[in-house]
Amino acid sequence: MAKKGSAADAMLRRRSHSSVGDEAPSDKELLRAIEVAGTVADHAALRPWRVIAIRGEARERVGRAIAEDSGATGSDAEKLARKPLRAPLLLAVVVSPKPSAKVPDWEQEAVASGVAHALSLLLDEAGWGVMWRTGHYTRSGAVHRAHELAPDERLLGWLYVGSKPEKKSGKRKPVTAKKHLSSL
Numbered sequence: 001m002a003k004k005g006s007a008a009d010a011m012l013r014r015r016s017h018s019s020v021g022d023e024a025p026s027d028k029e030l031l032r033a034i035e036v037a038g039t040v041a042d043h044a045a046l047r048p049w050r051v052i053a054i055r056g057e058a059r060e061r062v063g064r065a066i067a068e069d070s071g072a073t074g075s076d077a078e079k080l081a082r083k084p085l086r087a088p089l090l091l092a093v094v095v096s097p098k099p100s101a102k103v104p105d106w107e108q109e110a111v112a113s114g115v116a117h118a119l120s121l122l123l124d125e126a127g128w129g130v131m132w133r134t135g136h137y138t139r140s141g142a143v144h145r146a147h148e149l150a151p152d153e154r155l156l157g158w159l160y161v162g163s164k165p166e167k168k169s170g171k172r173k174p175v176t177a178k179k180h181l182s183s184l
């Protein structure tokens with residue numbers, strides 16, 4: 001077992017929650033979590049990412065964009081438009097590439113992805129229910145516009161955040177480390 005309070009302990013305890021309650025962290029709490037999450041390894045410290053907090057009515061705008069991009073109509077479109085309403089707070093994690101002769105685009109995306117993982121871990125540890133979600137529409141036109149992204153920016157998806165449910169999560173598929181480690 002991992003030592004209580006260690007990074008390993010926090011990682012083993014973290015679970016995604018597909019259903020969360022109505023409370024959400026304040027902007028102040030978010031800023032602190034982002035400050036910490038932003039300390040992930042970052043080649044040349046480019047900070048090639050940003051986070052957009054989406055609350056209240058803004059979630060409906062994102063929902064309308066998701067429906068528009070899908071091309072669905074009627075009740076199918078309405079169902080898609082309701083997706084962002086599953087949590088009181090969505091954190092859109094954005095890859096925001098910075099000009100660099102030595103750090104290629106894929107490295108910058110890796111940094112942004114690290115930030116998203118760290119942020120979800122920190123929020124979980126702070127007692128919030130979190131789930132990283134995406135969809136075929138994550139990088140499509142209307143969704144891009146709804147987030148007011150610059151042309152070279154793109155989404156990594158959304159951390160859906162709300163109060164952590166009481167219900168215990170099911171067992172996680174085990175990680176068989178031996179299958180993932182080799183030597184040269």
Ligand SMILES: Cc1cc2nc3c(=O)[nH]c(=O)nc-3n(C[C@H](O)[C@H](O)[C@H](O)COP(=O)(O)O)c2cc1C
Pocket residue numbers: 014015016017131132133134135156157172
């Ligand atoms: C980039 C990314 C996108 C994801 N998108 C979805 C999604 O759209 N829907 C979903 O059910 N799970 C999605 N997941 C997986 C969940 O966030 C979660 O990790 C998974 O359900 C396993 O649960 P656990 O985190 O408790 O191990 C995504 C994970 C990542 C890293």
